[in-house]
Amino acid sequence: DIQLTQSPSFLSASVGDRVTISCRASQVISNYLAWYQQKPGKAPKLLVYAASTLQSGVPSRFSGSGSGTEFTLTISSLQPEDFATYYCQQLNSYASITFGQGTRLEIK
Amino acid sequence: EVQLVESGGGLVQRGGSLRLSCAASGFTFRSYWMSWVRQAPGKGLEWVANIKEDGSEKYYVDSVKGRFTISRDNAEKSVYLQMNSLRGEDTAVYYCARCGSGTYGNYYGMDVWGQGTTVTVSS
Numbered sequence: 001d002i003q004l005t006q007s008p009s010f011l012s013a014s015v016g017d018r019v020t021i022s023c024r025a026s027q028v029i030s031n032y033l034a035w036y037q038q039k040p041g042k043a044p045k046l047l048v049y050a051a052s053t054l055q056s057g058v059p060s061r062f063s064g065s066g067s068g069t070e071f072t073l074t075i076s077s078l079q080p081e082d083f084a085t086y087y088c089q090q091l092n093s094y095a096s097i098t099f100g101q102g103t104r105l106e107i108k
Numbered sequence: 109e110v111q112l113v114e115s116g117g118g119l120v121q122r123g124g125s126l127r128l129s130c131a132a133s134g135f136t137f138r139s140y141w142m143s144w145v146r147q148a149p150g151k152g153l154e155w156v157a158n159i160k161e162d163g164s165e166k167y168y169v170d171s172v173k174g175r176f177t178i179s180r181d182n183a184e185k186s187v188y189l190q191m192n193s194l195r196g197e198d199t200a201v202y203y204c205a206r207c208g209s210g211t212y213g214n215y216y217g218m219d220v221w222g223q224g225t226t227v228t229v230s231s
Contacts (some may be wrong), residue, residue: 001170034217036153043203043224044153045144049217087153091214094141094207095167097155 002026002090006100012108014034017078021103023071023088032092036065038102039084047086048073083107110134110220112204117225120194124229128189130204130222138162138182141207143218144189146227158207159187163170170201171197194229201226 003026013019023033031051038046046055048064051071061076075082088100130142130149144156156188158167158179166178177190202225205218 032214036218038153043221045221046217046219049219050215055217055219088205089153089155089217091207091217094158094160094165094167094214097143097158097214099153099155101153 002029002087002092002097002098004090004098004100006086006088006103009101009103011103011105013078013105014108015078015080019068019075019078021073021086021088021105023066023073023100025071025090028068029090029092031067032090033064033066033071034089034091034098035062036087036089037082037084038087044087078105082108112203112206112220112222113220114225117202117227119228119230122194122196122229122231124194125190125192126194126227128191128202128204128225128227130187130189132185132187132206135206137185139209141179141209142178142187142212143207144178144187144202145203145205145218145221146198147203147224148197148200151200156202157189161209188197191227194222194227196229196231199227199229 005024007022033051035048038044052064086103111133114130120192135182146225159178175193204222207231
């Protein structure tokens with residue numbers, strides 16, 4: 001099975017900061033990688049698919065990059081509503097899908 | 109409005125069974141793979157199972173193989189998760205999600221999610 005390792009697990013930042021979250025896959029997954037945002041008590045929300053394509057309606061301050069085994073999610077200028085937990089997900093095959101362990105982004 | 113609504117969660121004893129349902133609306137249900145994803149209290153997301161558009165392919169995470177069964181009824185626009193031999197570690201919020209269409213639908217991630225239904229397995 002493909003493992004995903006996210007870093008950092010916890011991130012403290014201020015409104016207006018630029019933040020980057022990393023996700024490393026244990027084997028090559030091409031660009032079958034998605035990023036989600038989850039707020040407490042809510043379902044996850046798709047932000048980015050195919051590693052770098054922004055889902056419709058997602059603000060342009062979010063961006064994704066990477067291919068192969070190394071991926072990043074960047075938020076260019078943090079807004080108050082961005083404080084949440086972020087997960088990467090690999091969908092290299094419908095037969096086995098995995099999530100990273102999550103990155104909790106909190107207000108400094 | 110595109111929507112998924114789960115139901116069927118509840119409190120069940122260890123070793124017991126439960127059937128979750130997810131009703132879809134607002135899109136052509138028969139054209140999409142569907143998934144179940146769970147989240148244990150205070151933990152991260154875990155993919156549980158996938159089912160192809162026509163139900164001909166089904167996949168599961170190792171920890172539920174042989175105990176859980178995913179199925180769908182395209183006429184009813186619903187996907188189900190039959191959970192047997194439940195364990196304490198199955199306690200979680202269970203979400204259904206839409207997971208793409210066609211051969212490369214997995215490229216597009218899980219773009220629609222339900223609100224979740226809570227399963228609690230007691231000892």
